[in-house]
Structure formats: structure tokens, C-alpha cells
Amino acid sequence: MSNSHTLSIGDVAARTGLAVSAVRFYADEGLVHPIKSAAGHRYFQRADIRRISFLLIAQQLGFSLAEIAEALEPLPNHKAPSKRDWDSMARRFQKTIDERIERMTELRNNLNACIGCGCLSLKQCHLYNPEDRAHQFGTGPRYLQGDKPY
Numbered sequence: 001m002s003n004s005h006t007l008s009i010g011d012v013a014a015r016t017g018l019a020v021s022a023v024r025f026y027a028d029e030g031l032v033h034p035i036k037s038a039a040g041h042r043y044f045q046r047a048d049i050r051r052i053s054f055l056l057i058a059q060q061l062g063f064s065l066a067e068i069a070e071a072l073e074p075l076p077n078h079k080a081p082s083k084r085d086w087d088s089m090a091r092r093f094q095k096t097i098d099e100r101i102e103r104m105t106e107l108r109n110n111l112n113a114c115i116g117c118g119c120l121s122l123k124q125c126h127l128y129n130p131e132d133r134a135h136q137f138g139t140g141p142r143y144l145q146g147d148k149p150y
Contacts, residue, residue: 006035006043016052023052031055031069033077047080061097071096107144115141 009027013020026032027042032051034042051072058068071093075081081089113128128149134142143149 005046007046007048009034009042009044012044012048012052015049016056018052018056026052026055029065029069031065031072035078045078045080050081051075058093062100067096103144110144115144 007015009020009023012018013023016023023032023044024042027034032044032048034044034048036042055065055068055072058071059065063071071089075085075089119125128143134147134149137147
């Protein structure tokens with residue numbers, strides 16, 4: 001089954017810096033799609049290295065495997081995605097990244113002020129959230145979740 005166009009699981013592990021068990025895990029989770037030989041050996045396309053590299057970076061950025069799987073889902077499974085395929089996937093994923101950056105920036109900029117959690121423990125809370133008015137929006141850090149004080 002192995003030929004010059006496919007890679008063994010060991011080859012993929014060596015190219016990505018992962019343990020063979022990690023590559024196997026990603027395959028079992030459906031994040032990469034090896035071709036199985038009659039003997040049960042897994043052979044990967046070179047494009048699977050790119051998929052694994054993408055998912056490693058996405059994991060480092062805090063994305064869950066479910067989110068990564070959703071992003072990769074439109075890509076073809078047993079052939080290299082075209083530039084158009086990757087561009088389309090990237091645009092959708094970039095939107096999510098931009099939203100996270102916006103939320104993290106807001107958190108960074110407002111962490112020392114009231115976050116609308118209802119704790120009323122800071123001296124400033126009576127200015128930003130008197131009588132816990134943020135509670136009307138629900139529980140948790142309301143202002144950091146997008147609610148605005150009146």
C-alpha cells in the first residue's frame with residue numbers, strides 16, 4: 001500500500017514532532033483521514049501534515065478539538081485541499097479568531113474595573129454596578145460577556 005505519495009504513521013509522527021500515539025489519536029478522532037491497508041496499517045497523505053500542523057497551532061490558541069474538527073470538516077479527506085479550500089476554511093476560522101481577540105482585548109482593558117459579576121467587593125463597584133444592577137442580565141461577568149451598563 002505504501003508508495004511515494006503516502007506516509008506511514010511513523011513518518012507523519014517524525015514530520016510533525018508528535019508521538020505515533022498522538023497521530024493515531026487524531027486519526028481516531030477524525031481530524032485526519034488515513035487510508036488503511038488490508039493489514040490494518042495506516043497511510044497518510046502529505047496534506048495530513050498540514051492538517052495536523054493547523055490543529056496543533058489551533059490547540060495552542062485554546063481551540064477545542066470539536067472546534068478544530070468543525071473548521072477542518074469542509075476540507076476533502078483523501079486528497080490535498082486546494083488553495084481555494086484552505087482559503088475558505090481560513091476565512092471562517094479567522095472570523096472566530098478576530099472575535100476572540102476582541103473579547104480578550106476587552107478583558108485586558110477592563111480587568112481592573114467592574115466586570116459586572118455582582119461581587120460588590122471593590123470600592124469601585126458602587127460606581128460601576130450599584131446594587132448589582134448587572135444581575136438583571138444574568139449571572140457571571142455580564143459586562144465582559146457583552147452586556148453594557150446603563
